Amino acid sequence: MNRDRLELEFLGTGTSSGVPQLRCGCEVCRSTDSRDKRFRTSAIVRYRGKNILIDCGPDFRTQMLRASSQDLDALLITHIHYDHVGGLDDIRAYCLGNTFPIYARADVIAQLREKLPYCFHPNPYTWVPLLEPHSIVDNVPFTLGDIEIRPIPIKHFKMPIIGFHIGPLAYITDCKTISDDQVERLRAIPLLVLNALRVQDHVSHLNLEQALALIERIRPGRAFLIHMGHDIGLHSRVSAALPENVALAYDGLVVQV
Numbered sequence: 131m132n133r134d135r136l137e138l139e140f141l142g143t144g145t146s147s148g149v150p151q152l153r154c155g156c157e158v159c160r161s162t163d164s165r166d167k168r169f170r171t172s173a174i175v176r177y178r179g180k181n182i183l184i185d186c187g188p189d190f191r192t193q194m195l196r197a198s199s200q201d202l203d204a205l206l207i208t209h210i211h212y213d214h215v216g217g218l219d220d221i222r223a224y225c226l227g228n229t230f231p232i233y234a235r236a237d238v239i240a241q242l243r244e245k246l247p248y249c250f251h252p253n254p255y256t257w258v259p260l261l262e263p264h265s266i267v268d269n270v271p272f273t274l275g276d277i278e279i280r281p282i283p284i285k286h287f288k289m290p291i292i293g294f295h296i297g298p299l300a301y302i303t304d305c306k307t308i309s310d311d312q313v314e315r316l317r318a319i320p321l322l323v324l325n326a327l328r329v330q331d332h333v334s335h336l337n338l339e340q341a342l343a344l345i346e347r348i349r350p351g352r353a354f355l356i357h358m359g360h361d362i363g364l365h366s367r368v369s370a371a372l373p374e375n376v377a378l379a380y381d382g383l384v385v386q387v
């Protein structure tokens with residue numbers, strides 16, 4: 131692959147409950163279309179020789195068993211919600227005699243230290259994940275190898291969280307609002323990944339209509355929607371009604387830009 135090509139593999143494209151949702155018998159949850167089966171939202175970005183995981187939810191282990199490659203060099207975390215960090219214990223597989231770098235806001239790292247203290251202290255008796263935390267700050271680019279990554283400030287209702295601007299990609303999940311200034315900075319980006327929960331409004335996530343309106347303002351080359359619930363509707367039916375440069379992502383989809 132060309133060094134400056136970026137590859138994105140969607141490991142999961144579902145909301146916090148996943149799809150099918152437990153104890154639901156709706157048309158989407160009963161669908162036999164594999165694109166209607168959604169693990170919790172996460173992705174791998176492969177760019178300039180690095181394999182970067184974005185979020186590590188409770189389906190992480192199963193997702194990695196299905197991924198096209200199990201190589202990972204670092205983890206970027208968007209926010210502390212369980213559907214984005216619930217798989218961290220399984221990072222132990224990447225800590226054989228070394229620490230594993232994670233990048234997140236300082237408040238997220240502080241909460242992880244509290245929730246998972248054993249992941250931050252070497253323990254000679256058991257095999258545990260050993261996380262090497264790096265605090266990152268809104269809009270201040272940091273580097274991974276020779277990749278520059280900018281944390282994009284967004285709001286998940288009242289909670290400040292981040293998306294990631296990596297070369298030709300902007301990856302945004304769990305967004306409800308984003309400032310005009312950020313829209314300006316992302317304008318015409320080649321590849322945009324954005325959350326769209328469902329058709330109805332929701333307090334902390336963009337719905338489909340709001341996501342499409344934001345895409346129209348950013349005007350990316352291509353856009354893929356993620357973090358969908360069962361109430362977004364059937365993949366095949368929703369896809370047919372989307373603008374030409376917008377698609378619903380699905381688990382296992384790989385795109386290059």
Ligand SMILES: [Zn+2]
Binds near residue numbers: 145146171211213304
């Ligand atoms: Zn979420």
Ligand SMILES: [Zn+2]
Binds near residue numbers: 209211286304
């Ligand atoms: Zn969330």
